[in-house]
Amino acid sequence: MTRITPVLLAGGSGTRLWPLSRKSYPKQFAPLLGEESLFQASVRRLSGSAAGPEWALDFDAPVVVTGNDFRFIVAEQMGAVEVDPGAVLIEPEGRNTAPAILAAALHLAARDPEAILLVAPSDHVIPDAAAFHEAVARGLSAVAEGRLVTFGIRPTHAETAYGYLEVPGLPEEAQEPLPLRRFVEKPEAEAAARMLAKGTFLWNAGIFLFAAKDILAAFRAHAPDLLEPVEAAVREARPDLGFLRLAPGPWARTREISVDYAVMEKAANLSVVPYGSAWSDLGGWDAVWRESLPDDAGVVLTGGATAIDCRDTLLRSDSQQLEIVGIGLRNIMAVAMNDAVLVADMSRAQDVRKAVEVLKAKGVPQAGQFPKDHRPWGWFESLVVGPRFQVKRILVHPGAALSLQSHVHRSEHWIVVAGTARVTVGDEVRLVTENESVYIPLGAVHRMENPGKVPMVLIEVQTGAYVGEDDIIRYEDVYART
Amino acid sequence: MTRITPVLLAGGSGTRLWPLSRKSYPKQFAPLLGEESLFQASVRRLSGSAAGPEWALDFDAPVVVTGNDFRFIVAEQMGAVEVDPGAVLIEPEGRNTAPAILAAALHLAARDPEAILLVAPSDHVIPDAAAFHEAVARGLSAVAEGRLVTFGIRPTHAETAYGYLEVPGLPEEAQEPLPLRRFVEKPEAEAAARMLAKGTFLWNAGIFLFAAKDILAAFRAHAPDLLEPVEAAVREARPDLGFLRLAPGPWARTREISVDYAVMEKAANLSVVPYGSAWSDLGGWDAVWRESLPDDAGVVLTGGATAIDCRDTLLRSDSQQLEIVGIGLRNIMAVAMNDAVLVADMSRAQDVRKAVEVLKAKGVPQAGQFPKDHRPWGWFESLVVGPRFQVKRILVHPGAALSLQSHVHRSEHWIVVAGTARVTVGDEVRLVTENESVYIPLGAVHRMENPGKVPMVLIEVQTGAYVGEDDIIRYEDVYART
Known part of the structure; x- marks a missing residue:
């Protein structure tokens, strides 16, 4: 039984799947195929244990690397599939994959330098989990020899949106790790067709398997300038509500660079495990x-x-x-x-x-802003904005609480339509349940909580001269936003 | 100065401009080009007076023929362009143009058999009102001779979606009434091209100018079976809140037939006024x-x-x-x-x-139902429907009132966001103004009115096991819907 720690990269914010994928709610968190998000499918694929006739894997709690804006989406979506994270590392800013992977490797190596890491983007589609587990198991022999393993997808068409991996030879039945000859950048259509015909090229999926100590050695050898700032960012990381915030000061000193450029294209100890089942990065x-x-x-x-x-x-x-x-x-x-x-x-x-x-x-807000705004305590969406009023639907998770706050320009009417709210207005605290309403006068200090076991949904009608999100004075906040 | 009474046909409910045009809110009432609806543009085009060097027209208050579902849209849209109707005839059911035109002619002939009627669909685009007025004026000489005048649009392309009018000859500068040779049905592409090339064909716009007595004579001669039921429907028409409801019994005995088939194609006294400026029926x-x-x-x-x-x-x-x-x-x-x-x-x-x-x-509701539901008192739209709740935005016109009603399955919260409402709940009546709310318990008899001078807007949050429109018991209704 081999223990493997998944490292899920969930900090990206692609826009090629706009309008479903936006800066505030990127692709990996959207239910693109079926009910589950790609992130959730990735989390589930790399959880629990799996075994074949000659192998057995046991997945540790995953380490997720994500951005500040997405931390509560990560928590909510992992909760929904009932997988607890080993750690959620918050990047102060996106720096591409090299610093993210290095941070996760340092975080895990501190506990166990021999730990085996499976690094994977969280926005890929891999329908056949069993076939993927088997490919991972086949990579372990190379990892045992201190090699860095990458996975190469057998191409089904002359795709120009992917990079390629060349191997010396690629028999149809090959499943064991092969030495890597070279990386090839995203090609033009003609070059893609030539590579497809030649038959010794695989798609570069950006999925890696290695021991923590080996990837650290590779970073030391090929991208030594990243080590100091990322080590400092991990060492000085600040725990915050179950997240681990990488230190922004050192992080700002890291280069923005992909792990392929920084390390993989320079390393001599790369192996490729061919993967013949379906895979897509849903790149459009x-x-x-x-x-x-x-x-x-x-x-x-x-x-x-x-x-x-x-x-x-x-x-x-x-x-x-x-x-x-x-x-x-x-x-x-x-x-x-x-x-x-x-x-x-x-x-x-x-x-x-x-x-x-x-x-x-x-200046079109839809360019980056998603209609549902995810917050630590749940989410809200604007139903209609009119002159001097706005109507919102608000969902508060069980046990969650909004900040103690007041507004300068608006009054609010709250009508609970599901669950029960504990509402504070001034000195008064009371329970408000389905079909009951509360009025929050302009200027009143107030708070909304869900003390119950089911999600609480309310309709908020705001009236006033200005109903923007920034008319808020926070007095206390369990999520440290004051 | 010639007095002309416009007869606007506004009962159609085409779906070729879906989703903007739907059964519940058809094309003529939608703001297809610019801010104004086609109906409003038609009303304005045929109002006031117009004059050229040799002519002067004075438009009487128009007679509008429309369907029951559209009567309040007609009233609202005419109010917005500040034109009062001479009469709004409500067809119990749509019967195509012949019965509608006959009803309007009978209604007007009762007052003045010499009245000159300009019959026009209300969903056409005629950008150059002055040119159109001049064409109308040119038709008057033929009307004075007892002829039925139709308008033929000079074709700009080989259109297959229109019928055609053939005239014996058509010099480029011809503007005076010409005798009609024959009607041509909507052609195939080849025939359309031939007609365009031949140069003696005009598009049939379905716009007519005639004296009331002459069109009645034509109906008597060519469609005598329509006279009895339509005469009865007009004679027994019932005034209702400013509308004139044609009697449904006799109306049910009329044939569904166009005025072209019923009368125009058979009449020998037709003239065509060529019209060279832009025109479109916005048929797609x-x-x-x-x-x-x-x-x-x-x-x-x-x-x-x-x-x-x-x-x-x-x-x-x-x-x-x-x-x-x-x-x-x-x-x-x-x-x-x-x-x-x-x-x-x-x-x-x-x-x-x-x-x-x-x-x-x-069974998709969007097939026929418009998101805004127009009612005698204003309109409402559903903002969100969830489990056990619905949120609506409601606008009530100044002076209007909803019925006195109650619901079996839902409670309602009303929050006024603009204007002032007079609200009845049980025995209590009170004024509720912007930023105030009212709670209507399940089963309570209630009414909402706008006693003010500006539109009143409120947000209604319904909660209950069933939030469908049909959970309503009406006790009193100024619009006679109990």
């Missing part, structure tokens, strides 16, 4: 379309969607209240949410990122 | 695109819309909260609303109707 809506099993006409319908005479088309509604209809479409992807709709030619999937830049430049 | 989103002045790339953006590398494409957001983005599109029309999104190839504009049939068969 075309990939989501492909992974969603199109019907005979090439049509994928998700949510309330209707296609009439369409071919090779994705029609997707991500809102219960929204119906999307396509007529006579060819090679179109259309994704509709409550606040944003994307319609694009399928060949332009990689340009969605560009579109988001255009929206940002126009 | 492709027409809306064309009339919205596409830019050099053929792109039309309406509302929050962004196009990247698109050509010949309509991107339209009809919600303030919704941003639509198109990338790399060719010949696509995409229309987004809060509850429904249409994406179609431009060539399939006429198939939108089919799509609505498919949605209807699937």
